[in-house]
Amino acid sequence: MTVSVALFDLDGTLVDSVPDIHAALDRLMARLGRPGFARAEVTAMIGDGVRVLVERALAARGLAFDQAALExxxxxxxxxxxxETxxxxxxxxxxxxxEAAGWRMAICTNKPARATAALLGALGIGGRFAAVGGGDSFPVRKPDPGHLLATLRAAGGEVSRAVMIGDHRNDVLAARGAEVPCLFAGWGYGTPEMAEGAAAVIGRPEALLPALLGHGRG
Known part of the structure; x- marks a missing residue:
């Protein structure tokens, strides 16, 4: 019997990670002699992986990309x-x-695999996931559907019984390319425009479980 699989984005979907990302970017800027950021600036930078995050932060302070800064x-x-996450x-x-309903769960995030594992471990939820696909786990990452599909395969799932949950346009685009429905996390960091093409917008986490179980019955 094929089990249903829920593929979750991480930042802005499962966890509120902006406080720690913000703090780390401010520490980077302090090392470079530049001022830090407002919280809204950091939130807008998230979603495309760590390299793009650092590129955006450096550019916002008039600095060119630097590999040492990224590392x-x-x-x-x-x-x-x-x-603080x-x-x-x-x-x-x-x-x-x-878990009680017999679903399998996986993480599909553009956050690097090492940072993802560290965060999941610290929160005590790493063992809940059948697979974790980080931004550097495969040759491609979201919005490429190959990232979602590779994570789904690692979790032992099939497209016909999978649902993606995310708060960014990259989640919607990856899901559409993989022909998997996407539930847009309206409580996350994305703008309402990013939800275009999602199967549904879920306004709060409390509404997510019944929405997913409804997809599973389908």
Whole structure:
């Protein structure tokens, strides 16, 4: 029997990670002698992977991309990724409910695999996921559907019984390319425009479990 698989984005979907990303970017800027950022600036930079995040941060302060800055940020953030980051309220119940219903769960995120593993481990939820596809786990990453499909294969699932949940246009585009429905996480960091093409917009985590179980019955 084929099991249903829920593929989750991480930042802005399962966890509110902006506080730690913001702090790490501000520490990077301090090392480079530049001012830090407002929270809204950091939120808008998230979603396309760590290299693009650092590129955007450096450009916002008039600096060219620098590999040493990327490596320094990555090491610093990975070591301190869970100081303030937490699951969004209601997400723990979603994960428990899916597990009780016999679903398999996976992570499909553009965050690097090492930082993802560190964060999941610190939050004590790493063992819930059948597969974790980080931004550097495969040759491609979201919005390329190959990232979603490779994560789904690693989780032992099939397209016909899979649902993607994410808060960014990259999640919607990857899901559409893979012919998997996407539920847009309206509580996350994405703008309403990013939800275009999603199967549905879910306004709060409490509404996610019944929406997923409804897809599973389909």
């Amino acid at each position: 320094g940020f990555s090491a610093d953030y990975t070591a301190r990724a869970a100081e 937490a699951l969004f309220p209601g997400i723990a119940e979603v994960l428990a409910g899916l």
